[in-house]
Amino acid sequence: MEEKVIVCDRLAKRFGDFIATNEISFEVNKGEIFGFLGANGAGKTTAMRMLCGLSAPTSGSATIAGYDVYTETEKIKRNIGYMSQKFSLYENLTVLENVEFFGGIYGLTDQDIKKKTEELASKLGLKGEMKKLVGSLPLGWKQKLSFSVAVLHEPKIVFLDEPTGGVDPVTRRQFWDLIYEAADRGITVFVTTHYMDEAEYCNRISIMVDGKIEVLDTPGNLKRQFEADSMDEVFYQLARSAKRADS
Numbered sequence: 001m002e003e004k005v006i007v008c009d010r011l012a013k014r015f016g017d018f019i020a021t022n023e024i025s026f027e028v029n030k031g032e033i034f035g036f037l038g039a040n041g042a043g044k045t046t047a048m049r050m051l052c053g054l055s056a057p058t059s060g061s062a063t064i065a066g067y068d069v070y071t072e073t074e075k076i077k078r079n080i081g082y083m084s085q086k087f088s089l090y091e092n093l094t095v096l097e098n099v100e101f102f103g104g105i106y107g108l109t110d111q112d113i114k115k116k117t118e119e120l121a122s123k124l125g126l127k128g129e130m131k132k133l134v135g136s137l138p139l140g141w142k143q144k145l146s147f148s149v150a151v152l153h154e155p156k157i158v159f160l161d162e163p164t165g166g167v168d169p170v171t172r173r174q175f176w177d178l179i180y181e182a183a184d185r186g187i188t189v190f191v192t193t194h195y196m197d198e199a200e201y202c203n204r205i206s207i208m209v210d211g212k213i214e215v216l217d218t219p220g221n222l223k224r225q226f227e228a229d230s231m232d233e234v235f236y237q238l239a240r241s242a243k244r245a246d247s
C-alpha cells in the first residue's frame with residue numbers, strides 16, 4: 001500500500017465570518033509531486049500554512065508525516081522543508097555561508113554540512129560561485145539554490161510556494177529536474193504555482209476555487225474531463241466561476 005504522508009480531512013480556516021479554506025480533503029503519497037493550484041485569493045497559502053504547522057485550523061483534521069497539525073507542530077517543522085518566493089536565502093551572505101547557516105538550523109553535523117555543500121556545488125554547477133554573495137546570483141540560480149537548501153536535511157515533505165516566479169520556462173524546467181530528483185529519493189513535493197507548464201509536470205493536481213477544492217486528479221485526466229488541450233484551459237474553465245474579489 002502507498003504510504004500517505006499528507007492526510008487532510010475537511011480542514012478549514014475561518015477569519016471571523018470569512019471562510020478562507022473551506023473543508024478541504026485530500027491525501028498525498030510518499031514521493032508524489034502534488035500541485036496545489038488556485039486563482040489569487042483561493043485559499044492556497046492559508047491551507048499551506050496549516051499543513052506546515054504555522055497556523056492552527058478552525059476545524060477538520062490533518063496529519064503531516066504522521067504528525068497532527070494541532071498538537072505536533074514542532075515535529076512537523078522538523079520533518080518538512082519550505083521554500084517560498086518571498087522568503088528564501090540571505091542575499092548578503094555568500095552561497096557557502098547560506099548552506100552552512102541552514103545546515104546548522106536543520107541540525108546537520110559539520111561533517112554532513114561539508115558533504116552536502118560539495119554535492120550541492122557540483123550538482124548546481126556552483127563550484128566557482130560558493131564565495132559569492134547570493135544577492136549577486138541570477139534569479140534562476142537563487143531559486144535552485146533555495147530549493148537545494150530546503151531539502152538539505154532530506155525532509156519527508158518539501159512545501160514550495162510559487163517557487164519559480166519571474167523566470168522563463170527553460171529555467172523553470174531546470175528547476176523541475178531538481179524536483180524530480182528529490183521525488184525519486186522519496187521526498188514528497190507539495191507545490192503551489194500559477195504556471196500551467198509546471199502544473200503539467202505534477203503527478204496530480206488540485207484546483208481550489210473560493211476556498212474549496214473543485215477538482216483533484218492527474219493533469220491528463222483533468223484535460224480529458226474538461227475536454228481541454230491544456231491545463232491552462234482547464235484552469236480557465238474553473239477559475240472563471242470564482243466569486244472572490246481578488247481572483
Ligand SMILES: Nc1ncnc2c1ncn2[C@@H]1O[C@H](COP(=O)(O)OP(=O)(O)OP(=O)(O)O)[C@@H](O)[C@H]1O
Nearest residue numbers: 015018020038039040041042043044045046047244
Ligand atoms: N489573516 C487573515 N485575515 C483575514 N483574511 C485573510 C487572512 N489571510 C488570508 N485572508 C483572506 O483569505 C483569502 C485566501 O487567501 P490566501 O492567501 O490563502 O489565498 P491564495 O490562494 O494563497 O492566494 P495567492 O495566490 O494570491 O497567494 C483571501 O481572500 C485573503 O484576503
